[in-house]
Amino acid sequence: MKRPFISLTSDFGVGTQGIGIMRAVALEICPEASVIDLRHGIPEFDITEGAWTMEAVPQLPVGAHVCVVDPGVGTMRRSIIIKTRRGDFLIGPDNGVLIPATRRLGGIEKAVEITNGKYMRKPVSPVFHGRDVFTPAAAHLSNGVPIDEFGPEMKPEKLAQAPYEEAAVAKGVVTGKIIHVNHFGSVSINAMKEDFAKSGIKYRDSILIDARSNKISSKLLKTFGEVAKGEVVAFADDYGRIEVAINQGRFSDTFGVKLGDRIIIRK
Amino acid sequence: MKRPFISLTSDFGVGTQGIGIMRAVALEICPEASVIDLRHGIPEFDITEGAWTMEAVPQLPVGAHVCVVDPGVGTMRRSIIIKTRRGDFLIGPDNGVLIPATRRLGGIEKAVEITNGKYMRKPVSPVFHGRDVFTPAAAHLSNGVPIDEFGPEMKPEKLAQAPYEEAAVAKGVVTGKIIHVNHFGSVSINAMKEDFAKSGIKYRDSILIDARSNKISSKLLKTFGEVAKGEVVAFADDYGRIEVAINQGRFSDTFGVKLGDRIIIRK
Amino acid sequence: MKRPFISLTSDFGVGTQGIGIMRAVALEICPEASVIDLRHGIPEFDITEGAWTMEAVPQLPVGAHVCVVDPGVGTMRRSIIIKTRRGDFLIGPDNGVLIPATRRLGGIEKAVEITNGKYMRKPVSPVFHGRDVFTPAAAHLSNGVPIDEFGPEMKPEKLAQAPYEEAAVAKGVVTGKIIHVNHFGSVSINAMKEDFAKSGIKYRDSILIDARSNKISSKLLKTFGEVAKGEVVAFADDYGRIEVAINQGRFSDTFGVKLGDRIIIRK
Numbered sequence: 001m002k003r004p005f006i007s008l009t010s011d012f013g014v015g016t017q018g019i020g021i022m023r024a025v026a027l028e029i030c031p032e033a034s035v036i037d038l039r040h041g042i043p044e045f046d047i048t049e050g051a052w053t054m055e056a057v058p059q060l061p062v063g064a065h066v067c068v069v070d071p072g073v074g075t076m077r078r079s080i081i082i083k084t085r086r087g088d089f090l091i092g093p094d095n096g097v098l099i100p101a102t103r104r105l106g107g108i109e110k111a112v113e114i115t116n117g118k119y120m121r122k123p124v125s126p127v128f129h130g131r132d133v134f135t136p137a138a139a140h141l142s143n144g145v146p147i148d149e150f151g152p153e154m155k156p157e158k159l160a161q162a163p164y165e166e167a168a169v170a171k172g173v174v175t176g177k178i179i180h181v182n183h184f185g186s187v188s189i190n191a192m193k194e195d196f197a198k199s200g201i202k203y204r205d206s207i208l209i210d211a212r213s214n215k216i217s218s219k220l221l222k223t224f225g226e227v228a229k230g231e232v233v234a235f236a237d238d239y240g241r242i243e244v245a246i247n248q249g250r251f252s253d254t255f256g257v258k259l260g261d262r263i264i265i266r267k
Numbered sequence: 268m269k270r271p272f273i274s275l276t277s278d279f280g281v282g283t284q285g286i287g288i289m290r291a292v293a294l295e296i297c298p299e300a301s302v303i304d305l306r307h308g309i310p311e312f313d314i315t316e317g318a319w320t321m322e323a324v325p326q327l328p329v330g331a332h333v334c335v336v337d338p339g340v341g342t343m344r345r346s347i348i349i350k351t352r353r354g355d356f357l358i359g360p361d362n363g364v365l366i367p368a369t370r371r372l373g374g375i376e377k378a379v380e381i382t383n384g385k386y387m388r389k390p391v392s393p394v395f396h397g398r399d400v401f402t403p404a405a406a407h408l409s410n411g412v413p414i415d416e417f418g419p420e421m422k423p424e425k426l427a428q429a430p431y432e433e434a435a436v437a438k439g440v441v442t443g444k445i446i447h448v449n450h451f452g453s454v455s456i457n458a459m460k461e462d463f464a465k466s467g468i469k470y471r472d473s474i475l476i477d478a479r480s481n482k483i484s485s486k487l488l489k490t491f492g493e494v495a496k497g498e499v500v501a502f503a504d505d506y507g508r509i510e511v512a513i514n515q516g517r518f519s520d521t522f523g524v525k526l527g528d529r530i531i532i533r534k
Numbered sequence: 535m536k537r538p539f540i541s542l543t544s545d546f547g548v549g550t551q552g553i554g555i556m557r558a559v560a561l562e563i564c565p566e567a568s569v570i571d572l573r574h575g576i577p578e579f580d581i582t583e584g585a586w587t588m589e590a591v592p593q594l595p596v597g598a599h600v601c602v603v604d605p606g607v608g609t610m611r612r613s614i615i616i617k618t619r620r621g622d623f624l625i626g627p628d629n630g631v632l633i634p635a636t637r638r639l640g641g642i643e644k645a646v647e648i649t650n651g652k653y654m655r656k657p658v659s660p661v662f663h664g665r666d667v668f669t670p671a672a673a674h675l676s677n678g679v680p681i682d683e684f685g686p687e688m689k690p691e692k693l694a695q696a697p698y699e700e701a702a703v704a705k706g707v708v709t710g711k712i713i714h715v716n717h718f719g720s721v722s723i724n725a726m727k728e729d730f731a732k733s734g735i736k737y738r739d740s741i742l743i744d745a746r747s748n749k750i751s752s753k754l755l756k757t758f759g760e761v762a763k764g765e766v767v768a769f770a771d772d773y774g775r776i777e778v779a780i781n782q783g784r785f786s787d788t789f790g791v792k793l794g795d796r797i798i799i800r801k
Contacts, residue, residue: 003565007554013450014549015281015308017323018505020274023303024327031270031301034565036557041549056551059665060558074492126490128505131326183547223660225608238552238662280717282548282575284590285772287541290570291594298537298568341759393757395772398593 004033004142005063009053010130011042012068018128022066022135025121029139038065045071047097048163048259052180052188054101055239057088064138065101067092068130079114079133080154081147089141091134094154099162104240108156115151167191169199172267178259179241185250186224188243189263193236196220201267207234209244210264214255218244234265271300271409272330276320277397278309279335285395289333289402292388296406305332312338314364315430315526319447319455321368322506324355331405332368334359335397346381346400347421348414356408358401361421366429371507375423382418434458436466439534445526446508452517453491455510456530460503463487468534474501476511477531481522485511501532538567538676539597543587544664545576546602552662556600556669559655563673572599579605581631582697582793586714586722588635589773591622598672599635601626602664613648613667614688615681623675625668628688633696638774642690649685701725703733706801712793713775719784720758722777723797727770730754735801741768743778744798748789752778768799 006026012018019040026035038060039053050069057065070077070093078094085106090098094113102108114133117124119140121132137150167176167190174196176189201207201220209216209232218232224247227233232251237243244263245251252258273293279285286307293302305327306320317336324332337344337360345361352373357365361380369375381400384391386407388399404417434443434457441463443456468474468487476483476499485499491514494500499518504510511530512518519525540560546552553574560569572594573587584603591599604611604627612628619640624632628647636642648667651658653674655666671684701710701724708730710723735741735754743750743766752766758781761767766785771777778797779785786792 003561005558005561007558009551009554015306017276017306017320020276020303020305021323021326024272024274024305027270027272027301027303028328034561036554036561038554038558039549039551053551056555059555061562074490125505126492131505223608225660238659238665282573284543284573284587287543287570287572288590288593291539291541291572294537294539294568294570295595341757392772393759398772 004030005061006030006033006035006138006142007038007057007060007063007065008035008040008135009038009042009050009066010040010068011044011046011050012040014041018130021131025131025135026139029136030142033139033142042069045069047071047095048179050097051100051163054090054098055104055241057090057101058086058104059239062087064089064091064141066130066134066138067097068134069093069097070095070129073129074126077160078154079129080159081112081114081137081141081150082108082159083110083147085109089138089147091137091141093129094160096160096162099159100164103166110147111154111156111159112147113151113154116149119145119150164190167195169195172200174199174201174265176242176263176265178257178261178263181252181259184245185252186243186245187252187257187263188237188239188241191242192240193242196242199267201265205267208266209234210266211255211257212261216255271297272328273297273300273302273405273409274305274324274327274330274332275302275307275402276305276309276317276333277307277335278311278313278317279307281308285397288398292398292402293406296403297409300406300409309336312336314338314362315446317364318367318430321357321365322371322508324357324368325353325371326506329354331356331358331408333397333401333405334364335401336360336364337362337396340396341393344427345421346396347426348379348381348404348408348417349375349426350377350414352376356405356414358404358408360396361427363427363429366426367431370433377414378421378423378426379414380418380421383416386412386417431457434462436462439467441466441468441532443509443530443532445524445528445530448519448526451512452519453510453512454518454524454530455504455506455508458509459507460509463509466534468532472534475533476501477533478522478524479528483522538564539595540564540567540569540672540676541572541591541594541597541599542569542574542669543572543576543584543600544574544602545578545580545584546574548575552664556664559665559669560673563670564676567673567676576603579603581605581629582713584631585634585697588624588632589638589775591624591635592620592638593773596621598623598625598675600664600668600672601631602668603627603631604629604663607663608660611694612688613663614693615646615648615671615675615684616642616693617644617681619643623672623681625671625675627663628694630694630696633693634698637700644681645688645690645693646681647685647688650683653679653684698724701729703729706734708733708735708799710776710797710799712791712795712797715786715793718779719786720777720779721786721791721797722771722773722775725776726774727776730776733801735799739801742800743768744800745789745791746795750789
């Protein structure tokens, strides 16, 4: 029999005990689960970075995936479970952090608000829903409790909006924004490799990148190693997003761009 | 059958291999255990922070819980196992780091010194008892080896003292000290929510906080969100300790207080 | 039945999702494995530090051990599996990072290049072989797939060289170099305790350490606690390597030595 799979993601510091407590809560409720940390140490309250991180869920087995990036904890924001068409459960606050991942998991099959106290750890802390609401929900779902047991259904259009939409794709033009800057100073944008195919920009095409009033000549290639040192290149990153980088350089610093900036790429 | 539960806590850096080696030692001796990291990266040799961290054990399943914060390793300090009334085994150095957690786990049922070489990993390093003494003991206990097999019983009063006692509680006054400062600059003190109830200070009462010759007016509430930005508030933290904070501010910096400082709270 | 054992080591930051994805890939292919992180957060592309870290594998159970320190990913460097005489599989890039560990695991029994796409995760990223090549290989080996299935055998002498050789041992003289500097500023050298025995330098002998034109009088002892504060001492570290330290001081800063420096120790 397959072991249920639970992943945990949060903006807790990697050297803090909240992470260990969530692992323990998961294993106490569902001892047979494989519980893995997808990522912790996300910059605090950074919903964009949290949503970008959760886009890695398609690379994990189908399972219950918890995300605790939750600036609104203690307010009236809802706690939710989203069932994806791939079969996953995404569990976290209703602040948009779970939405971009659903686009990569076949879309939303059903969403419910978590209101049933039966599946919460007691007493429920006003500020630690990761321990008391989200992780217990993931573990009970892994034990086979039906999603409808947790609370009332929510229409997908009532869910809080994602921190970013997908890039606008037109003939020969992709208009996106920066959703991640990695530690090399390379940037990922809210467009998939497939978006470029749709816009008619193909592998090896020359492109013009428009960012912060810079017009940058580049090419769409497979990896940064295909251009000379110091040259700009666009390619699909390991998670399917288009990344713009300078080979052995820092794109973000060189062109003064940052998270959230608009980037237009044309053929 | 329930899987045995082992937690590991240490002051090793989160990017160091000693942690991975302890996990492996635990799993080699007791392959069926759920082994989780409660916390690593505790400030080096900081027994107060270690003891405060171990106060999270009541939130974990009953099991064997190792704590390696051990400035005295290589000296004559003893290695110990404490059995709690809840049924846990706490394993670590006899330097007080395990004591505060026992107060939250029903008290000490029995303590033994670890002297039986049969349950140590050989050769025993003079400086890595986490790997060679504490973790093997946790794993053998998880396999059902009786605590008396590990060495002679110690009377609880012979154990090294805790790094902090519980706050003194009188009518309308709680006299405590700061045992934790979190990364928001909020402080936790050595008093539980229940201590306030005992002293007659109730939820929503106005209080006067005396710290480093500051007299600070505040209230006992449920969470920091209940006061305006910049105001001081006292509430129970996620681990049951009373926390004093400034909503969206840094209490520790504002009032110049630090770990170990005395705090008096009166009605 | 024994659970297969898989360890993961990398130069990925401890707060990045690549680590979690590798854990998930391992568990998806081999759900019964015990998957532990030996160490992450190795300084990026540092093959010496990676090789030194993998020397901890003898302290882990026999299993499949992945190391992703891979500055050459995306180039023509080979992916390899090394079977050790102890029975482990070491999996990673052919850049020498796996070689020092083999010396402590009985030597190399067989090496193969990983070329069989059947055991890779698809599509294979040009820059994330940890996820797509190495971890899948570890998990399939744990499932019992024979090493010869993965690709053609390589003669050990064709493998890329180790980042460091073992120290030269002569009568009364060990000529080595620094392969690790710890966060206390103590240094480990490429000599084992046994090398000192071979050269005739015994426990408690006075020694002369020659490093960066300093001539330092010291002793070979069991631990740094055996000398007075501020004195230099040599002893076997927790991994069997000879470490040179100043009790409560920083050897590396005091004498201006760094990774890769030559150290000569004579009786």
